[in-house]
Amino acid sequence: MFNNIPPITRNLVIINVVVFIASFLLPQLNTMLAAYYPFSPNFKSWQIITHMFMHGGIMHILFNMFTLFSFGPILEQSLGDKKYLILYFLSGLGAFFLFNLWNFVEVQKIISDMEALGLNPAEIFAKANVNYVGDLKISATTVEGQELSQNLYIALRTPMVGASGAIFGVIAAFATLYPEAKIGIMFIPIPVKVKYVLPIVVIGSIYLGVTGNGGGIAHLAHVGGAIVGFILARIWRKHLYRFN
Template identity: 65%
Template sequence: MFNNIPPITRNIIIINVIVFIVTNFLFREQYTPYLAAFYPFSPFFHSWQIITHMFMHGSIMHILFNMLTLWSFGPVLEQSLGEKKYLILYFASGLGGFFLFNLWNFVEVQQISSQLQTLGFNVDAYLSGAKGVFMGSSESILKQKGLLESLNGIVTTPMLGASGAIFGVVAAFAALYPDAKLMIMFIPVPIKAKYILPVVIVVSIFLGFSGNVGGIAHFAHVGGALVGFLLARVWRKQLFNRF
């Protein structure tokens, strides 16, 4: 059955599984800090991470969900779009997820930095590697420490996973086949793709803004879905004019 999956989708799944085994069971400490994607202005960021993070997963459930979703939607798109466009769609969606997620991170970092500077904390020196020096009253210092903890959370926590690319694939499927009926877990009746996609996007945006992240990069999902949907809309007319 696995051999019947088109080559691009099959190879992406194989690479993800191999990387998951290597980075989670063999050399986790050595590779994860270099292959997962850190905030671009973090000292831990490296340029290759904008690609390598798409092949990193933190748990079996994480990779299982992503690869099953790719296996469900990828073959149809690969056959419809052709290998070249499908590959462009996949990686462009992953990049879209990375950039939107970090655009939101940038906004948060600016807000936190502004508050810290108002309280007398030298953020620029701290981000350059200097030791943080707290100034002011005990109440002010306590607030600075809380803000600094939030800042450190953004700078030192990497994003990883193919979710941005996967959401792009799902969104592209919904754009090309809006009336296709899909079965969703815990929902007993099939629902058209054109109704599922907006709900998923709205929920992801809400969770991203509300801060109910739970270790999930919701804005990466939104960024990937937007890129996948837009590319599919651009290619849709050309695709169906061939028939």
């Protein structure tokens, strides 16, 4: 059955699984390949791409690969190899961009509040480096200052991982090209048209991402990927039958 999956989707699944196993066997890869906030001392340029193949656990990768397996083959056959790859990677980049745009706003607010208290954010930037070996004592003495310092430390040390942004782009493109297609959803007894499911998921992701109630999930990354997937599908839709 695996051999019947179109080659691009199949190879994407293989790469994701191989990287997941490698990061389990070599934990240092998690720091190297996950995507940190671009102004974090832990950020490296290649993380913009490599984070798309990293996952936070077995359920994370299983869900993502199942979703890719469900929607990817149809789009690969419809769009062709080149446009399908463009869709996948640009959606992943869109996810990275939107997630970190919001991160930038939040981090700048923290830095501004710290400076208003007379604190030096550079102290936290230095201590947030994963290779830092000194003490973790900070100059903040008030509860507010300590909370701000901790929030900045977490923002600089917490990476973004997963193919979810790229896969949300695939889902959004599928919903745009095949809006009448019906899919089964857990706890809903009847299939639902994908054109109704996607807006609900996107709106929910925006709410969870902006309010910070995401439970450690980069919901705005999902939105960024979906936006790119939607835009590309709208551009390509008029020429759908000319691709192959």
